[in-house]
Amino acid sequence: MKKRVVITGLGVVSPLGCGKEAFWNNLLDGKSGIAPMSTLDLSPYKCKLGGEVRDLKPEVYLGSKGLKYLNKGTRFLGSAAKMAIDDARLPTDGSLSEQMGIVIGSSLGNFSETTDYFYEIIRNNPSELSPMLSYDVALNSSINYVSVIFKIKGLARTVSAGFTSSTDAIGDAYKMIQRDMAQVIVAGGVEQISIDLYLIFYLRGLLSGLDGTQEASLPFDKERNGFVMAEGSYVVILEEFQHALDRGAHIYAEVKGFGNTFVGGKDHPAEVRMCRAEKAMREALEDAEVKKEDVDFISANANGCKMQDAIEAKAIQSLFGAGSIRIPVSAIKSNIGESYGTAGAAQLISSIMSINTGKIPHIMNHTKKDQTINLNLIIDKPLKKEIQNTLINTMDYDGNNSCLVVSRLCK
Amino acid sequence: MSKVVITGLGLVTPVGVGVRQSWESFIQGRNGANEMKSFDTSKYKVHRSCEAKNFQWDFELKNQIKENTIHKYVYCAAREALQESGLLHDKKFNRERFGIAIGTLAAELTPFERLLRLDTSKKDNGFDKIVAAVYPPNSITNILSKNFDFEGPTMISLNACSSGNHAIAWAYDRLVDNKVDVVMVGGGDMIPQTEFTHFHNLKALAPERCQPFDKNRQGLMIGEGAGILIMERYEFAKKRGAAIIAEMVGYGLSCDGFHMTAPHPEGDGAVKCMSDALKMANISSADIGYINAHGTGTPHNDKTETTAIKRVFGEGAYRIPCSSTKSMIGHLMGAASAVESVVCCLVLRHGVVPPTINYEIPDPECDLDYVPNAAREVKVDHALNNSFAFGGNNATTIFSRMG
Numbered sequence: 001m002k003k004r005v006v007i008t009g010l011g012v013v014s015p016l017g018c019g020k021e022a023f024w025n026n027l028l029d030g031k032s033g034i035a036p037m038s039t040l041d042l043s044p045y046k047c048k049l050g051g052e053v054r055d056l057k058p059e060v061y062l063g064s065k066g067l068k069y070l071n072k073g074t075r076f077l078g079s080a081a082k083m084a085i086d087d088a089r090l091p092t093d094g095s096l097s098e099q100m101g102i103v104i105g106s107s108l109g110n111f112s113e114t115t116d117y118f119y120e121i122i123r124n125n126p127s128e129l130s131p132m133l134s135y136d137v138a139l140n141s142s143i144n145y146v147s148v149i150f151k152i153k154g155l156a157r158t159v160s161a162g163f164t165s166s167t168d169a170i171g172d173a174y175k176m177i178q179r180d181m182a183q184v185i186v187a188g189g190v191e192q193i194s195i196d197l198y199l200i201f202y203l204r205g206l207l208s209g210l211d212g213t214q215e216a217s218l219p220f221d222k223e224r225n226g227f228v229m230a231e232g233s234y235v236v237i238l239e240e241f242q243h244a245l246d247r248g249a250h251i252y253a254e255v256k257g258f259g260n261t262f263v264g265g266k267d268h269p270a271e272v273r274m275c276r277a278e279k280a281m282r283e284a285l286e287d288a289e290v291k292k293e294d295v296d297f298i299s300a301n302a303n304g305c306k307m308q309d310a311i312e313a314k315a316i317q318s319l320f321g322a323g324s325i326r327i328p329v330s331a332i333k334s335n336i337g338e339s340y341g342t343a344g345a346a347q348l349i350s351s352i353m354s355i356n357t358g359k360i361p362h363i364m365n366h367t368k369k370d371q372t373i374n375l376n377l378i379i380d381k382p383l384k385k386e387i388q389n390t391l392i393n394t395m396d397y398d399g400n401n402s403c404l405v406v407s408r409l410c411k
Numbered sequence: 412m413s414k415v416v417i418t419g420l421g422l423v424t425p426v427g428v429g430v431r432q433s434w435e436s437f438i439q440g441r442n443g444a445n446e447m448k449s450f451d452t453s454k455y456k457v458h459r460s461c462e463a464k465n466f467q468w469d470f471e472l473k474n475q476i477k478e479n480t481i482h483k484y485v486y487c488a489a490r491e492a493l494q495e496s497g498l499l500h501d502k503k504f505n506r507e508r509f510g511i512a513i514g515t516l517a518a519e520l521t522p523f524e525r526l527l528r529l530d531t532s533k534k535d536n537g538f539d540k541i542v543a544a545v546y547p548p549n550s551i552t553n554i555l556s557k558n559f560d561f562e563g564p565t566m567i568s569l570n571a572c573s574s575g576n577h578a579i580a581w582a583y584d585r586l587v588d589n590k591v592d593v594v595m596v597g598g599g600d601m602i603p604q605t606e607f608t609h610f611h612n613l614k615a616l617a618p619e620r621c622q623p624f625d626k627n628r629q630g631l632m633i634g635e636g637a638g639i640l641i642m643e644r645y646e647f648a649k650k651r652g653a654a655i656i657a658e659m660v661g662y663g664l665s666c667d668g669f670h671m672t673a674p675h676p677e678g679d680g681a682v683k684c685m686s687d688a689l690k691m692a693n694i695s696s697a698d699i700g701y702i703n704a705h706g707t708g709t710p711h712n713d714k715t716e717t718t719a720i721k722r723v724f725g726e727g728a729y730r731i732p733c734s735s736t737k738s739m740i741g742h743l744m745g746a747a748s749a750v751e752s753v754v755c756c757l758v759l760r761h762g763v764v765p766p767t768i769n770y771e772i773p774d775p776e777c778d779l780d781y782v783p784n785a786a787r788e789v790k791v792d793h794a795l796n797n798s799f800a801f802g803g804n805n806a807t808t809i810f811s812r813m814g
Binding site: 044097098101102106107108109111114115116117118119121122123125126127129130131134135137138139140141143144145147148150151152153154155156157158159160161162168172175179181195196199200202203204260261262263264266276279398399400 | 454455456506507510515516517518520523524527528531534535537538539540543544546547548549552553556557560561562563564565566567568569570571577581584588603604605606608609611612613664665666667668669670671672679680683800801802803804
């Protein structure tokens, strides 16, 4: 018999603030975390906006000792993990170490630290560089740091799958607990803005404003013109149901299903991409044994990309048929931007807050309706609604589609 | 529960292109170390590594780069593995049930390095459109998917030196769950100057040759290449009449949660992942007939691994041939455990165990049977493959002969 998996802790480091309360209140208040980027020299380039993390005080979560050796991603992930572990009231005396794992999604991992180090190598005498500078040259070094800090001994895995990395990590962790490989898993994602990430998006022509129109994050809007990149770390504590009950943990929600598909590296027509996106949603619902009529809310992937938003809308319309005009759809990337390999974890936390508060945040700046998108988009103000089951979508231009079904706990 | 079997193998290693050439070299105990050619090492104290040699490239990839890349290594290993499995030209199956899982430590870092060397005035100069396209790790799965029509779930495993085994574990779970029929799984890595410098400045690199478990071992040597295995659900393989090479019977994962570069002194994490793998495989430790050791050749690793093996296997540890193929090909980092899993399958197939070469002086702290310097004929039913990464990220896999 498969084990049930619940969520008992949340941690957020986001452009909308740190901690679940700040993140959630700012989402409901319709605040934006997007602004001209302050950490990169973008003078040679057209696109200037980003969702940067601005107010993290890592010493609050990780202490001051040794902090200077931790890179940005490690600070993000370490802080978010600490918040989640504390929120779940997990013991920190090491008594859970062997039953505890960590599975994190990150598209690039520590690529920017790795390339920073190479930049030092070619500008200095390489054999004189301190080894302390190079701890980050493995792409998973942030996760390793966090496993050392929190004495995690069960397992550690870093998953990279473009925009769906953190959804895949959470899906992976959920399956691991189902199979009894760990009792508790720290799961989520981490992504940091760097010139590396910026240039990948820029040179691939994916950023908003590249076509000369105004830069903005406009999911599903008629005037959407690409996405605004963002950073952060979003972490949840996944826990085996009975384990959580036995220690009297607060249970936020239950992870019920995961589905993922891939379109492949080929230039498939939009129709094929739409079918595979639909299939990922269907697989997640089947895995959850939740009927599509019982989905109360969809957290959309929509990030403002012309083609991908349209494909997602069509996939939802195709799967839910007439029901698609009934189910409320929100897209938090209007507020926080596209945080790539950690986006799914951000949507998961927002959706859990919706389940727990009965409120769905609205899509910001949505002014021009796209007539081809016939969904019940929540705009203008948050929607109050009792929610039992939510569907969380993450999809990308490389063809990854990963979806989660998360539900209010039924005892 | 469905069994998981291996039906195809592919290799690009410093001692051979292709499985046949590599295996012959392994059995002959060939040393793959050479003077570094891909970048200038004059400012370093170490000038050697294990580069892939005689690698021929006769294909065409999207966003292709003139020099060798992970994409090219992985493509060739995948092509070879698919050829053996009979799936290279056979397109009649539901390709949405064909998944891909690839491990890498550095991904396509070397094209960035090459470009930045041309103009070092600004870090941005390391990027052009092609680097931007190949640099994200999941470009590897995209290339494989596009060229071999694998359109199922994919995963890139970024777990440093245990990446390959993590990818194999991921594939095993999805096959057992009947989510997919076939997974192309493995790993690939190049030798970026960044990683070379990192290991060099940690004083972890051996100057001349890699001597795992030897008393005078001086460190690891970096290697490059790729290893691919075609893993399938047993029913699927049987139905299509595929020849079965081996069965994948279990894996174990653990994390030291101890230190960024040093292993746990008593090998706690290593003990856990070997024990968990035996438990999942449902075989007794006495049944293991071969261990492909992580055996990097660093003083720390080899001692700790020996301790851990003795803790798991007890007195039986002295009976099991336990060799490090890293003595010949170096440490392929993200590809290491994939290549070594291929080696385990070949040991089961041929009944020959490859040696640990460069072994001269026994170390009292490393006192197992490391198959010194010469291959040995042994019939092996179950082979275990260890991988322990920096940061204490451990993964062990077990392969068995089909009865």
